[in-house]
Amino acid sequence: MAAGVIGAFTAVLRRELRLAARARAEWLMPPLFFVIVVTLFGLGAKPNDPLLADFAPAILWVGALLAALLTLExxxxxxxxxxxxxxxxxxxxxxIAAIAAKLSAHWLLTGLPLALLAAPLAAALGFPSAALPALTAGLALGTPVLSLIGGFAAALTVGLPRAGVLLPLLVLPLVTPIVIFGAGAARAAQSGLPADAPLYFLAAVLVLGLTLLPWATTAALRNAFE
Amino acid sequence: MSLIAVENLAVARGGRTLLRGLDLAVQAGEVLHLRGGNGAGKTSLLEVLCGLRVPLEGAFRQRPEPQALHWLGHKNALNLALTPLENLGFWCGLNSVAEDALLPVLQRLGIERLRHRPCRTLSAGQKRRCALARLLLAPRPLWLLDEPLDGLDAQGLGLFAQLLAEHLGRGGAAIVTSHQPLPPGVPGVREWQLA
Structure with missing residues (x-):
């Protein structure tokens, strides 16, 4: 039984990575979107505006969330x-083994690149480099939660014809705690305060999501056959 | 001994009851050919039998294990960006089946020359043959086939009859939906008309 679970997990993961390698536009889209949105904020603000650094956590978090939504449908x-x-x-x-592999692949191909890209983009917005670890750690903990919640919403809407419009409306309200504590960690580090508390909270949400959402997603997909 | 048996089964789809009071059993060496007009509930019944759909009422007297049945839906379960070899290799991994049988099976179905081509470049019949290849990759006693003859040419129909006859000879059984009569050469066919 255990061998079958691991076999199914690796088979699905390998297939997802192979598909991503074949359709590069698909997984290059979120990072490019992220870079463009953050750059537009920089271009839209006053040149060298110090306020931009204050808003950087919010800009980066919202940009990353919207970018990760692109591949969910x-x-x-x-x-x-x-x-x-x-x-x-x-x-x-x-x-559940195959569904967990699909969710992991979504994070590897979408969430992880976004979390890694955030540091250079934050530096470009004038965000202090001492606070970069807190920002990156927050995104590293928050993007898997987004893949889990988004995967659940995608499973609920898989049989609907125009799910693309519905999906952001379902997902974004559910991820507000992630934004509050993720951006909160970055802001705390920015003002020289300890960022541990919001990061621990994000980690707790991630553990909760990992223990509930893969099963809920599997149930929602099974329901799609009815 | 029956490989699958249900009693008093009712099948619904989208809130509408399609079948009611159905008693059905399939013995080893037997092919049940389900017939019925469009919307009679053939596909829904097969989905219930393979466990994808929950029956409205009724129960299984004999329920096959997942590793004892093959399901071939009217969709081929082939990703169009991947080649037949990659698609079937994925299926082997998903089911913990050894991949050594892949090449002989593709040869048997006459699609070994297509194995490195993306599935989107294959014809409907060629894709159907790829889907049928799964039946040979793992020996399983019960085959549930939804319109397996879709898109097959004359030679493909002959091949399908041959594969089915061999499967029955080994003590297997099958439940098949098809609008056309099953190709000649399949022994033990029992027709079942759904109202």
Whole structure:
């Protein structure tokens, strides 16, 4: 049984990475979108405006959230439409293994690049370099939660024809705590205060999400066949 | 001994009851050919039998294990950006099946020359053959096939009859939906008309 679970997890993960390598535009889109949005904030503000550094945590967090939403709609839709999802649910290994692999792949291909990109973009906005670790740590803890919540919402809407419009409306209200504490950690570090408390809170939300949402996502996808 | 048996089954789709009071059992060496007009509930019934859909009422008297049945839906479960080899290799990994059988199986189905081409460049019949290849990758006693003849050419129909006959000879069984009669050469076909 355990061998089947690991086999299914690695098979799905390898397939996702292979698909990403074949359709590069798909996973290059979120980082490019992120860079463009943050750059536009810089261009829209007064030259060398010191206020931009104050707003940097909010700009970076909102930019990263919107960028990560771009690839969410496709997360399960293609597999639902071509019948792969049926094979995943029929297979002897529990479907949770395959679904967890899909969620992990979404974070690896979307959330992780965004978390890594945030530091250079923050520096460009004049964000103090001493506070960069807190910002990056916050994003590293927050983007997996976004993949989990977003994956759940994508699973709920997989059978709907125009889910692309509905998805941000479902996901964004649910991720407000992530933005509050993620940007809060960055702001605390910016003003020289300890950022541990908001980071611990983000870690707690991540653990909660990891223990609940993969199962909820699997149940929502199974429901899509009804 | 029956490989699958249900009693008093009711099947609904989208809030509408399609079938009611259905008793059905399939023995080893037997093919059940489900017939019925569009919307009669053939696909929904197969989905219930393979466990994708919950029946409205009724119960399984004999329920096959997941590793004892093959499901071939009317969708081929092939990602169009991947090649047949990659798609079937993924299926092997998902089901913990050894991949050594891949090449002989593709040869058997006459698609070994296409194995490195992306599936989007294949014809409907070629894709159907790729989907049928799964039946041979892992030996499983019960095949549930939804319109397996879709898009197959005359030679493909002959091949399908041959594969099915061999499967029955090994003590397997199958439940097949098809609007056209099953190709000749398949023994033990029992037709079942859904109202």
């Amino acid at each position: 496709r997360l399960f839709r293609a597999d639902y439409e071509d019948g792969t999802l049926e094979q995943i649910f029929i297979a002897p290994a529990p479907a």
